[in-house]
Amino acid sequence: MSNSKKKATGYDKFVNWRLLIIPVVLFFIILALPTPQGMKKVGMQYSVGPKVVTNYISEQLFGAGSAAVEQWQALTARMMEQNMRMGALSKKRFMSRNEKWVKKYKIPVDSANLVKARDYVDKNISDEVFLNIMKSAYNLRTKNLNYSDLSQNDKKNADGGAWKIKVAIAMVVFVVFCFMTECMPLPGVAFCIGLILVFSGVVTRSQVAGLYWSDAVWFIMGSLMFAAAFVKTGVDKRMCMLMFKKLAVPNVRWITLIFFVVISPLAAFISDHALAAMFLPIGMLLYQNSLTDEVPEDKELAKMLMISIAMACNIGGPGAPSGGARNVIMMTYLTDMFGMDIGYAQWIMYCMPFVIVMIPLTWIVCNMLFKPRITSLAPAMRHLESEINKMGRWNRDQIWAMVIFLVMVFGWFTEKAFYNIGIYPIRLGIGVIAVAGAVAYLLAGVVNWRDYQEKVDWGVVWLYAGAIIFGRTLDQTGAAYWLAQSCIDMLAPLGMSEGLPLMLTSNGLTAVLTNLMADGPAAAAVGPITLNMASIVHPGTTFLPFMAMSTAVASSFAYCLIIGTPPNAIVYASGYLEPKDYLRVGIPMWFVANILIILLTAVYWSGIGFGSLPSF
Template sequence: MTETTKKKATGYDKYVDWKFFIIPVVLFFIILILPTPDGMKDVGTEYRVGPEAVINEITRTLYSETSVDVEQWQMISARIMEHNMRMGALSRDRYLKRDLKWCKKYKISADQKNFTKAHNYIKENVSDEAYASLMKKVVKLRKEGLKYDELFAKDKKEADKGAWHIKVAIAMGVFVVLCFITECIPLPGVAFCIGLILVFTGVTSRQEVAMLYWSDACWFIMGSLMFAVAFVKTGVDKRICLAMFKKLAVPNVKWITLIFFVIISPLASFISDHALAAMFLPIGMLLYQNSLTREVPEDPELAKMLMIAIAMACNIGGPGAPSGGARNVIMMTYLTDMFGFDIGYFQWVTYCIPYVFILIPIAWFLVNWRFKPRITSLAPAMEQLRNEIGKMGGWNRQQIWALIIFLVMVFGWFTEKVFYQMGIYPVRLGIGVIAVAGAVAYLLTGVVNWRDYQEKVDWGVVWLYAGAIIFGRTLDSTGAAYWLARTAIDFLAPLGMDSGLPLMAVSNGLTAVLTNLMADGPAAAAVGPISLNIAGMVHPGTSYLPFMAMATAISSSMAYCLIIGTPPNAIVYASGYLEPKDYLRVGIPMWFMANIALLLITGVYWAFRGFGGLPGF
């Protein structure tokens, strides 16, 4: 008689549960048919009518011509100024630092001759004071001068279109979050629903949506999962794992997870959290698989604990240094451009790395509190590792190639941006291209074949994260994230939460909510200008301004609750051991603890230390 074991159904094996799926579907359509709020129309006006109105005002002021009558170089200068305004870069100095690469990045059409002419005109004919005055004028025009009810019919149509896009983004947000939490539809299916919604509602075209699914971040997820396959196949993961943990006298699961946090979190301040998650995923999977015995053939809690520990360790480390994430650099730039305050690299580290060290024991405690594995000692797993590596003998050709290619990839991840800026690389590669190049290199060197990738890469996670990227970009580009931020702050202001630590708590909490729905950079970009503007009004010229910038950057790293929150969350989900609710088990208490820790470090350490001789608040 043949014994068959029933395989546990995963999210990929399940069919759509219409009892739950009907709820997000109905809510989606209800939101779409509700009357459009005035605030949404105002933001639609800002986003759809504002740019051209600002450009027209700039050309009229600088060149005494409307935007349709100016020369090409004049239009280039106006478009650069308008884009700078949206980024909060209001100083003339920031304009003069722009170059053709920057224009290309932000899709401002310019050639060298006209760009140089525009640059020289601002440099030679516009003073710092005149430039700042003009930028303040157009900021006021965009935010206060454009009234929906006063628009011409053509502009009102554009504003209505912008408001509709915001409404679609909000409705889609409700739909996506409920689907992720309930898992009422296979999660990669949600990713495709996002694209379909955007096309059917007219937010984007069929050509654009296809391109959106292949961002650099998506390529990185794909390449990372592919190189993890190479590590596992060759056994390099076993050698690295043994090297990390062989000194432990008692390889208890609590000590193992603590080592994850102690090693990964500080590194994540200086190294890409994407890369660290991809490096440690096969190690975590190996530890789990080798810990199973005949007595305990399966321990889901242990698998979940190890995977979540890796993701959380990556997530909490990012704020420690400017290199820990785009959000940090974004807020540093906003602070400099809007108020002229600079935060140096080392200065940022001295203020923010203590936050990382505070969160390490908190996160470690929460992971061990929320997950209760049956297997607590990994000593048998370590012994099995030693035996397997002993059978391997010395490093073989495939293992050496696997390690060399990985080290080259890591070097590329560290240097590609700097080398491009220095002119060493003629084109910006991006971490995604480097990751996929590494995956191809594994094929070329015979480390893996395509069957390995086809069978062992979780392609559903690739599509899942691609959909998450589109979702976040939609919230950002339509103005939906900005509308949510502005609405929340306006609502809480009458409650006395518009200054001091209460204002910071509101800003931090709002950013921490948004960052679970979109990438950390766009979350900081959506809330940062609003919170800094308010901070500048209520606490001008004080240490509150740099503190608000750092706090906003830190809170945008608190994407603990959803798979789509960060690349590390998505990468560890590829292990197959996690369900969406597992992120919430640790993510929700971690979210609150992180916000409390941030307020405490602001009110105690930062306030006591001050900032560069600025008065306190």
């Protein structure tokens, strides 16, 4: 059984050069092709745009460029430029920015200058004038930048920006092909991402080293560590029995349904990362205890349990604003660009029905596509019960394992809120808390390092680290924006530029991009483009909030690749899944989800309307 497990992960495979040569050749062909004008324009926007816009805002407010004004004046212009990039065009949003926000975007600041900047905007610039300056700055960056007007140094930077986009697009082809075919071990692909970026000059060697250790990577690593502690102490057995002991017939179909019914609604309010990490050891335990001498291995059962956990996490996020950064991003865009607010309960009223409908649909598809030989998990539950009886009462290690876990979960739920209200002097992040919990298990004597070394799939940690860099490169170079803009421009002559066809285009683009990068940046890349188009063809109608919500929902459709979401990567650590298993479920559910959100818009959302706004 161990050999097949290794084979499933692909770690025992050597590089298949017959396949690998294809993405390598394609990569270099893309780099050798002439740079399209649209790519040059976006490269200019991303590399030179911030400097030009900051100077423009400074000249409008203070009559001189940002290099010739006082520090507080330069700070004002840089803050406005950063707000403009985020789609936050209103004076109200500017006045809400504090020192933490400014430092987050690496803008040099001190308290005295920030007070002066806010004071000046508050007392000297009306809401209307502020909005007009921001709109003019946005048009300058997106429409009116002219390559011929740039200085030689700026032209060099613009050319560099276009080159980075081209490298990112070539890397998309290389990485997606490698992930789908496993022509080389997947952690090796993750390291190739960093090497490509360094050799091509997109990032420096010191920058790429930092990118491999983001908070999300720490979370994946810490969560796999605490899963190892659960397995060693037997806490996973107790939690599994607590969940499923009431089932009269513990059939695998009913157990996967419980996964969906429990996990998906929770994912609207709780981090999907945490839920996947919590349920992974339970799913693995159910599988391992189901095997018998007659059926020593059932790959379909293992895959069905693991994919059910990942999909249950993925479909739940759209249900509430707290289900992901994508939701808050689109709510903010809608408010800042058009002055329309969506409340927390209002979002749930519109989007939770999507989750409710997706639960049975996804469960049915998972049960249709996977055909396990073992269908009854009754023997597994009996074996589990006997194991727990042998354990007796909760022992010291199990109690420590649960206490540390509960402290971690509390930290995950509260760290952001506690930082915002000043209880925590620094932002911890869920990754730091996860690793702190892993270290706490060591300090409490629950595990030793050998347990982590042998039970944690370190390849998955590096795999997700590469995925984070991949997504950030698409976002920060402007490659994702260029892809979205190019596709929308191409489809516009086909009648896809208004109404439900425009929404379908937006959702489809977002749903493709979110499989390659984090959901927030995917929504941020497509959202401003399609919202602006929506405001032109359907101004002041329900189409605007509906477009914002549908884009946010579509950014959760990362069903197809291991790198799509943290839950996908976490369940891959079980060793039972291959990349094609994600496609097996992900492709049909990707189409189902896209169709469902359009039907939801046409029937449910349009039926109840949105306040007093006229229908589109």
